[in-house]
Amino acid sequence: MNSSKSWIKAYVPDLNCTDQEFFDAMTLSGTKTETYEPLDKNLDKIVVGQIDKIEPHPDADKLVICQVNIGTETIQIVTGANNMKEGDKVPVVLDGGRVAGGHDGGPLPEGGIKIKAGKLRGVPSAGMMCSIEELGSTRDFYPEAPEEGLYIFPQDTEVGADAVEVLGLHDTVFEFEVTSNRVDCYSILGIARETAATYKLPFKAPVVEVKEEADGNAKDMISVEIKDTDLCTNYCARVVKDIKIAPSPKWMQRRLASVGIRPINNLVDITNYVMMEYGQPMHAYDMSTIAGNKIVVKRANDGDTFVTLDGQERKLDKDVLMICDGEKEVGIAGIMGGENSMITDNVDTVLFEAATFNGPNIRKSAKRVGLRTDASGLFEKGLDPANALDAINRACQLVVELGCGKVVPGVVQVGLPIAPLKRFALEADKINKLLGTDISKDEMIEILGREEVGYDAATDEVIIPSFRQDLNQMCDIAEEVARFFGYDKIPTTLPKNSATTGGISFKMRVEKKAREVAQFCGFSQGYTYSFESPKVFDKLLLPEDAKERQAIKISNPLGEDFSIMRTIPLNGILTSLATNYNRRNKDVRLYEMGNIYVPKSLPLTELPDERMQLTLGFYGEGDFYSMKGAVEEFLDSVHMLDKLTYDPNAGKPFLHPGRQANIVYDGEVIGYLGEVHPAVCDNYDIDTRVYVAVIDMPHVVSHAAFDTIYTGIAKFPAVTRDLSMVVPKNVLAGDIEKMIRQRGGKKLESLELFDIYEGAQIKEGFKSMAYSLSFRDKEKTLEDEEVAAAMKKILNGLESLNIELRS
Numbered sequence: 050m051n052s053s054k055s056w057i058k059a060y061v062p063d064l065n066c067t068d069q070e071f072f073d074a075m076t077l078s079g080t081k082t083e084t085y086e087p088l089d090k091n092l093d094k095i096v097v098g099q100i101d102k103i104e105p106h107p108d109a110d111k112l113v114i115c116q117v118n119i120g121t122e123t124i125q126i127v128t129g130a131n132n133m134k135e136g137d138k139v140p141v142v143l144d145g146g147r148v149a150g151g152h153d154g155g156p157l158p159e160g161g162i163k164i165k166a167g168k169l170r171g172v173p174s175a176g177m178m179c180s181i182e183e184l185g186s187t188r189d190f191y192p193e194a195p196e197e198g199l200y201i202f203p204q205d206t207e208v209g210a211d212a213v214e215v216l217g218l219h220d221t222v223f224e225f226e227v228t229s230n231r232v233d234c235y236s237i238l239g240i241a242r243e244t245a246a247t248y249k250l251p252f253k254a255p256v257v258e259v260k261e262e263a264d265g266n267a268k269d270m271i272s273v274e275i276k277d278t279d280l281c282t283n284y285c286a287r288v289v290k291d292i293k294i295a296p297s298p299k300w301m302q303r304r305l306a307s308v309g310i311r312p313i314n315n316l317v318d319i320t321n322y323v324m325m326e327y328g329q330p331m332h333a334y335d336m337s338t339i340a341g342n343k344i345v346v347k348r349a350n351d352g353d354t355f356v357t358l359d360g361q362e363r364k365l366d367k368d369v370l371m372i373c374d375g376e377k378e379v380g381i382a383g384i385m386g387g388e389n390s391m392i393t394d395n396v397d398t399v400l401f402e403a404a405t406f407n408g409p410n411i412r413k414s415a416k417r418v419g420l421r422t423d424a425s426g427l428f429e430k431g432l433d434p435a436n437a438l439d440a441i442n443r444a445c446q447l448v449v450e451l452g453c454g455k456v457v458p459g460v461v462q463v464g465l466p467i468a469p470l471k472r473f474a475l476e477a478d479k480i481n482k483l484l485g486t487d488i489s490k491d492e493m494i495e496i497l498g499r500e501e502v503g504y505d506a507a508t509d510e511v512i513i514p515s516f517r518q519d520l521n522q523m524c525d526i527a528e529e530v531a532r533f534f535g536y537d538k539i540p541t542t543l544p545k546n547s548a549t550t551g552g553i554s555f556k557m558r559v560e561k562k563a564r565e566v567a568q569f570c571g572f573s574q575g576y577t578y579s580f581e582s583p584k585v586f587d588k589l590l591l592p593e594d595a596k597e598r599q600a601i602k603i604s605n606p607l608g609e610d611f612s613i614m615r616t617i618p619l620n621g622i623l624t625s626l627a628t629n630y631n632r633r634n635k636d637v638r639l640y641e642m643g644n645i646y647v648p649k650s651l652p653l654t655e656l657p658d659e660r661m662q663l664t665l666g667f668y669g670e671g672d673f674y675s676m677k678g679a680v681e682e683f684l685d686s687v688h689m690l691d692k693l694t695y696d697p698n699a700g701k702p703f704l705h706p707g708r709q710a711n712i713v714y715d716g717e718v719i720g721y722l723g724e725v726h727p728a729v730c731d732n733y734d735i736d737t738r739v740y741v742a743v744i745d746m747p748h749v750v751s752h753a754a755f756d757t758i759y760t761g762i763a764k765f766p767a768v769t770r771d772l773s774m775v776v777p778k779n780v781l782a783g784d785i786e787k788m789i790r791q792r793g794g795k796k797l798e799s800l801e802l803f804d805i806y807e808g809a810q811i812k813e814g815f816k817s818m819a820y821s822l823s824f825r826d827k828e829k830t831l832e833d834e835e836v837a838a839a840m841k842k843i844l845n846g847l848e849s850l851n852i853e854l855r856s
Contacts (some may be wrong), residue, residue: 050225052240053088053307055217057735060241063250065695073243078247079532080234088218088307092184095148095212095695096120110172117141117178120209127174132198139199140179140212148177149185157185177705184216190217190298190306217303217465230519232430236328239516239598246499246533252570255263255326259445259456263290263338267459271400272340276347280370281382283405283434283464284346285441286494286574288336288457290447292316298451315453316392316399319444329403329432330424332372334379336398338390341375346382346404348710353378353466357385363418370410372402383428384420391590399454401801403441405434405464415714432847434467435515471513475504478525485542488534495528559687559753560642560746563663566683572640577621579644580611585620588732601657607704614646614657618743619703623725624664642746661746665722668739669785673708676722676740683744687753690713694783703729704741710746716750720744765830767798770840773855775821780850792846794839798825817855 054071058064066074072082098117106112106127112617115126115133119141126141133139142148142167150157162183166175181187181194188194195201198507206215213219233239238254245252267288277282296302297318305312310321320331329837336342341697347356349365355378356362365371370382383406392399394733407830412429438460445456477490494504500521503512513520520526520766531539553561564574586598597616606612615621634668640663647658665679677695684690699721707725722742730739776785782802789800804819811817822843823835 050227050235050240051222051308052225052237052317053304054223054474056219056237056304056307057241057244058362060238060253060255061245061248061250063243064248064255066248068223072223073242074247075223075225077536078243079528080240080243080247083224083226084382085221085223087221088185089213089220090185091147091149092152092213092815095140095179095184096143096179097138097147097206097208097210097212097215099208100133100135103135105171105241108719110652112169113179114172117176118206119143119209124175125173126176126178127169127172128178129198130180130198130237132195133178133201136204137199138202138204138206138208140184140202140216142177142179144324145177146176148179148183150793151404152180152183153738155703164510174513180210184213184218186218186306187218188464189311190302192302192312193746201709202601217299217498219733220303220307229430232427232432233328233516235427237326238344242500246496249499252501255440257351257442257446259442260449261291261456262449263288263457265453267457267461270336271342271344271461273429273461273463274346276345278465280348280407280410281346281404281464283437283467284344284404284408284462285437286344286461287441288398288443289401289445290457291455292396292399293452293455294819296504301451301666310334311333315451316396316448319447319451320401321451322447323440323444324423324427326441327436327440328427329436330383330427330786331440331444332402333388333392334386334390334398334400334402335392337396339374339379339400340377341664343375344400344402345373345374345375346372349378355381356388358391359385359420360388361420363406363420366417368410369414369417370406375681376686380416381418382406383418384415384425385422401441401444404435405432405445406434433518434464435517438462440601440847445824453784460802467515470515470717471521472505472508472510473513473526476523477511480530480822483527484531485538486531486534488530488538492534493530493562494656496530500529500530502526505666543670548775553754556746556750556753560661562686563683563746563749564640564642566686567640567663567665567679570638570682571678571822572638572667575622575625575639577625577641577643577644578611579615580607581611581613581615581620583613584610584693585615585617586728588639589617589619590726590729591617591702595702597652599648599651601646601651601653615652616645616647618645618662619666622664622741623733623735623739626666626739626808627670627735630735632739636667636671638663638665638667638669639658653761663720663744663746663749665742665744666739668737670734671740672738673722673724673740680722680742680744684714684749687749687755689749689752689754692818694787695781697781698725702726712742714748715827717748717751719748763825763827765826766829767823767825768833768836769837770824771819772822772840773804773817774847775815775855776818777851778814778816780852783820784850785820785847785852788846788850789820789822789843792839793822793824794842795832796824796826796835796839798823819855 061463068085075082096119098119101117102119105113106114111129112127116123117126131568131611142164144162149161153315164177178199179192181200227234242252248422270288271286273284273286275284295315297312297315297503301318301322317505320333324330348367349371350718351366351370353365355365371378372380372382379390402754406428408429408431411425415425448454458614477493501514592596600616602613625639642663644659644661684693692715694713696713699711701709703726704723706728711718712720720743725739764840801821803821806817
């Protein structure tokens, strides 16, 4: 939202501060000011001069010599302009002065251009006469300026006067960052109201009194019907006769130009002016084009088309609200009028419209028809219904003041009843407690009064004006008190309530531990897309009936490669490893903590099962047992090693058939690990061995624990025994260890595999394995007989696995 300082001062006349002071004060009071730009930047020593005499240059056909009266003296200026004549009054830059830019209208240099007296083709020149472009503006904002040449002032302009002042350029434009809930501040009046409250100055809104000089009554000339009150809650119409199209006065042109709106003519400028002043868009229709003298507000039909004022045909549907007359559409509500009802220079009677439309509908309609305008940008934020009547009356007042026409008595206003003003209790104690302040109730009432928030002493309630749609509860009032009391005046206080200890959930603790262990083991975290291609299943060698192929299809995919939600996490890690491998990065270890999306049924009837999976992957230094060690490091950190086993019959087609295993905890599969199948590596262009592991985190969370149990230092010595065995090759070390623990009893403290041997000294089909077993009794020193008894039980159990002691 842009506003010139002079326009704000029209409603806060006592405002007296520098631009920087205004910038700082408004930002501190909550109306954030992004930047400001003085319109007179780099304009210095520029006065109104009158050309008394024009003579040809003796040595240049395209130059002339002018004698220019600047009020205090007459100076000589040589110029190449040719649009002036003797007696014209023009802006003159004196020796040592400065202009904003060149006459070509190009980008303005940062420091402007300094003008010095000198000679042109041997003839002295004491300054320069200016075009509007050299003053930093354009014909868009000064339409009376010529396309080329000097700017010519009206004949009644005082010679010697400050030309910058005459042009209205001693002003500053401020850019405000207005939040979407402060619809009232998308208007000059709203910004002025904030200014008055910030500086504790009187706010003087325009006094609106409409002189109704035309014959008849508006209610006899136009009727209005709203068929869709859910999309239009309020519609006001007024009629103006005897329209005289002409340029708007300079003060209005200058104000519109200061906020970036190009002046066009008095009628258009009035509607734009009121839109900026009140924040209420308006539209004007040629009454002669309104069939049946009737306005109907209703939805369009699917497939309808409509030509807007810009000459473009727009496609409509049943959710686009239209303004219609008795026979046809004449405008898209809240967006743009139609070419069939546009104002021409021959217009005689005009119908003014000011309405309140449904904000979300206008936003969606603007997108559907492909047309977003200043008006739709305001309507989509949700306007104050009470503002429409004030705005249309203000427009009619300006019509009379500018001699643009005669207003017909009466207003046609239809729609839903305007809601009563909101009221709620002023809870001063709660506000002070929330802010950490000690502001008296009377001071709060005074602060709120500056914003036109009323107070009912009888009920101890605040009364919210209709334009403050953002004030809905006590905390909103507290914010208003804080803003204008001064954030810088609020003291630093400690919280009065007892402090609470923050923390994270148990699930998040387990996931955090997984990340910490992965990074400890040398893995770097990666993030990959949850969107994947159906081709992933073929790359992973999954059979056609694999359950992983039952994936959720995305209704609006970015493309074929991102058309399904992943049901297996390996593709992302393998793709990342392939990228690193093909960039010749050695020994890469990556991990990802990400969801897979398993549908409960297809097509979807309920939300899928989103399961967090820890995926580890590496190539380079390490082997299967390195990955197994990383998995066990994590499970040990959450106390899940005691019941951990592995099942080599995992049956994963994407893993090497002899180097894979399911990770099993307490009989439940919680993941898998192994070497990636060579064919899969080829599919990902990885020419080396790759190892992966996937752990299902919900399963881990259900079994994990962080309780640490401490035991005292052993008082009695341990007894160790070595066990060397000849073991069939198909017997797993895990099965052996399980048997030893079952048979060893409570006194078996630990066991460790310290040797594996296969060779000529061992019979075919067997291998040699050696364990060191440690026994200890916490209450006494163990006797040899007790250890022997335990060893006998262990050996008996091992015999059932076809294991023999090695001689």
